[in-house]
Amino acid sequence: MRTAYQYRLRPTKQQVIELDRWLAMLCAQYNYLLADRFDWYERNRSRINACPLVCHLPELRDNPDYYSQKKTLPHLKKTHPWYGEIYSQVLQDVVKRVKVTFDRFLKGDNKGKCSGKPRFKTLNRYRTFTYPQMKEGCLQGKLINLPMFGKVKVVWHRPLPDGFKIKTASITKKADGFYLTLSLEDKAVPDIKPDFNPDKITGIDVGLKEFLTTSEGETVAIPQHYRKSQKRLRVIQKRISRRKKGSNRRERAVKQLGRQHKKVADKRKDFHFKTANWLLSKYDIVAHEDLNVKGLANTRLAKSVLDAGWSSFLSILTNKAENAGLLVIPVSAHNSSQDCSNCGEKVPKELHIRWHDCPLCGCSLDRDHNAAINIKNRAVGQSVLKGAIRSAEILYGGMAGFSRVTQKVEYALSSSA
Incomplete structure (x- = not known):
């Protein structure tokens, strides 16, 4: 099981300057890697409906994927030595952020829904950097030891849960200061209660x-x-x-x-x-x-x-x-406010009508209360039974249809059990 705990940081004035400096450098690297991806995208794509029969084909570029861009980091530290002051895994996490953003633009997420074209970040919009791995002894009293940055004071307003291991640590700059977000993992999965009341x-x-x-x-x-x-x-x-x-x-x-x-x-x-x-x-x-x-x-x-x-x-x-x-x-939210929670009859009403009055069974209660009962009935499966009973009343008429359908439903339930 994974969970996240957020704490406030109390960095010194010099540490605040250094954190802002790291964010500025990481923002510049993010924009550079994203520009490299856009360059490949513009060179290699071709609009079929706008391409003439005879045209010049530009030289295609290799796709700058996650691994090829990560290999450029050692060269970056040689050409720009000040990037050597940033922890290597923090720089690698920037490459991963670019990959995830660009893949959602081209391929979409898990549901296949594509995001919009990624935007370059300004300093005000790039506010977080992440340590993908943290050592076990990183917590020292009221301090946390961040690799290649130093010890920073943390406001531990609540203790960490027992049995959890720190997986990642993210530093976020917000309007009122810096915050630390710890991602915790426990291999034990919480058991769902076997007997619900x-x-x-x-x-x-x-x-x-x-x-x-x-x-x-x-x-x-x-x-x-x-x-x-x-x-x-x-x-x-x-x-x-x-x-x-x-x-x-x-x-x-x-x-x-x-x-x-x-x-x-x-x-x-x-x-x-x-x-x-x-x-x-x-x-x-x-x-x-x-x-x-x-x-x-x-x-x-x-x-x-x-x-x-x-x-x-x-x-x-x-x-x-x-x-x-x-x-x-x-x-499903379909007709949860329109259907009667007592008999299942659909009672159409506008949004400004806040009271439910059923002309068939005489049920009268608040509109939201009626919807909440319908939601509960749909969760436990009672709405299916009420719908079948109401259909029988319409089809056969009176209590005779009610008793016949009730017997069929009870028989089906007993057979399936």
């Missing part, structure tokens, strides 16, 4: 009126961290617009804006962790909608959707459930 299964419906509603009717209020801080952000943004471009005062105002945005992000992340802990402390299985958050972020509700941070919350919930041996199940 049927009373500890819930479905959650995330929304914009309430952050989430459970199938038991419990609600969690939406905090709206970004909207509450918009006034302060607007003041700082106006301060930046009044500053002269390139001046030190404008640079200080930009850093102040970055710190304010980070405060908002940290509050949201803290809320997500606390909500996930609350859910997993009460339930063994949590079902949620398989949402297309990217699609919702392109609508007129984009600011509210991104402020809620549903994707981040569901990712945190899934990871914490895996570590605890619990289950988080995504189910």
